[in-house]
Amino acid sequence: MRIATWNVNSVKQRLDHLLGWLDETKPDIVCLQEIKCVDDAFPREAIEAAGYNVAVHGQKTFNGVALLSRRPFDEVTPGLPGEPEDDHARFLEGVVSSADGVLRVACLYLPNGNPVETPKYPYKLRWMDRLIRYAEDRLALEEPLVLAGDYNVLPTPDDVANPEAWSNDALFLPQTRERFFALRALGFTDAVRASSDRADLYTFWDYQAGCWQKNMGLRIDHLMLSPQAADRLVRTGIDKPMRGREKPSDHVPAWCELDMQGKA
DNA sequence: ATGGCCAATATGATTGGA
Numbered sequence: 001m002r003i004a005t006w007n008v009n010s011v012k013q014r015l016d017h018l019l020g021w022l023d024e025t026k027p028d029i030v031c032l033q034e035i036k037c038v039d040d041a042f043p044r045e046a047i048e049a050a051g052y053n054v055a056v057h058g059q060k061t062f063n064g065v066a067l068l069s070r071r072p073f074d075e076v077t078p079g080l081p082g083e084p085e086d087d088h089a090r091f092l093e094g095v096v097s098s099a100d101g102v103l104r105v106a107c108l109y110l111p112n113g114n115p116v117e118t119p120k121y122p123y124k125l126r127w128m129d130r131l132i133r134y135a136e137d138r139l140a141l142e143e144p145l146v147l148a149g150d151y152n153v154l155p156t157p158d159d160v161a162n163p164e165a166w167s168n169d170a171l172f173l174p175q176t177r178e179r180f181f182a183l184r185a186l187g188f189t190d191a192v193r194a195s196s197d198r199a200d201l202y203t204f205w206d207y208q209a210g211c212w213q214k215n216m217g218l219r220i221d222h223l224m225l226s227p228q229a230a231d232r233l234v235r236t237g238i239d240k241p242m243r244g245r246e247k248p249s250d251h252v253p254a255w256c257e258l259d260m261q262g263k264a
Numbered sequence: 265a266t267g268g269c270c271a272a273t274a275t276g277a278t279t280g281g282a
Contacts, residue, residue: 009281010271034281036272061272062280112282152282171282206282207269218282250270250282 002027003105004255005148005221007204011035011066014249015043021242022050027255028070029096031107031148035064042066059089065107065149067094080108082130090127100260103229104138108149113170121170124152128179136186138226144258145226147188150251152220153180155190158199159219171220189230191223191256192238204251205243212243221254232258 004027008014011032022030030052035042039056047054051070057078058064067076073094080091090109095102108131113124131147138145154172157163166172184190192201202217211217225233239253 013271034271112280114282169282204282208282209268211268220282247270 001029001103001258001260002255003029003031003146003148003223003258004253005031005033005107005150005223006253007033007109007150007221007249007251009034009036009249009251011043011064012037012041013247015046017242017245017248019046019050021239021253022047022052022068025239025253025255027068029094029103029105030068031105032066032068033064033107033109033150034062035066036062037064055092055094057089057092059087063089063109065089065092065109067092067105067107069094069096071096071098074102080127080130081134083126086127098260102143103258103260104141104143104145106134106145106147106149108147108151110149110151110153112152113176116168116170116173124170125175125179128176128183132179132183132186135183135188135224139186142228143226144229144232144260146229146256146258147183147224148222150220151180151222153177153222154218154220155180155193155222158197159201161200161202161216171218183224187227188224189227189233191225191230191233192219192236192254194230194233195236201238202240203238203254207250221251223254223256225256229258232260232262234259
């Protein structure tokens with residue numbers, strides 16, 4: 001069972017890349033972020049034709065998330081609880097099941113939070129607090145659960161090429177990282193980091209300033225596994241070559257494989 | 265030379281991203 005997350009930076013601009021990547025890597029479940037379209041504008045037919053069920057939580061212009069699954073969804077729930085007036089489309093939970101049991105996946109697009117002196121940073125921190133409460137609630141189910149998406153969080157200095165330049169950034173401030181660590185302390189495993197302690201496992205390279213050419217990247221897209229999911233973790237990967245294609249997203253897919261037939 | 269991009273919008277400049 002391969003579960004992938006990818007911030008595509010407009011699903012319409014990236015549809016050819018997405019379809020090619022689905023065909024090449026055959027993920028079972030995909031979490032997409034920044035689809036940047038309303039539900040009706042999502043290229044549902046093309047993705048269904050590739051063999052996927054589609055669930056979309058979109059909005060006009062910005063944000064927007066979607067879940068793709070080879071197996072049908074038992075349930076799909078948009079929105080992160082805890083702040084009813086929050087109208088950003090940043091969270092979508094889906095449940096799929098098979099003879100091997102149930103798997104719950106949350107697709108999330110955590111707010112960037114910059115500039116930090118604006119309301120955007122408190123919004124990010126509140127959103128992280130809500131995510132922690134949601135995760136704590138779901139842990140009680142004792143299910144395999146994957147919280148996958150663009151976290152806009154640099155967990156450690158190993159996750160950025162030049163950490164000193166990011167010390168005052170919303171992605172790397174202590175209050176941001178503390179909340180990521182609080183999520184982990186609940187019992188979640190950072191799947192990619194559990195598989196490797198390499199310092200250049202980047203998932204994002206800015207379009208500007210030749211960041212890709214200089215490999216000045218960030219590791220900000222994460223798959224966090226509940227204990228029941230972590231017990232089944234087989235391997236992880238980052239599809240770095242996607243960043244070198246024509247007209248790429250600034251993020252690349254990150255993924256993990258779970259052995260749902262038994263504990264690894 | 266210390267900057268360099270990209271996507272969406274009733275667009276031709278502005279906003280958001282990270």
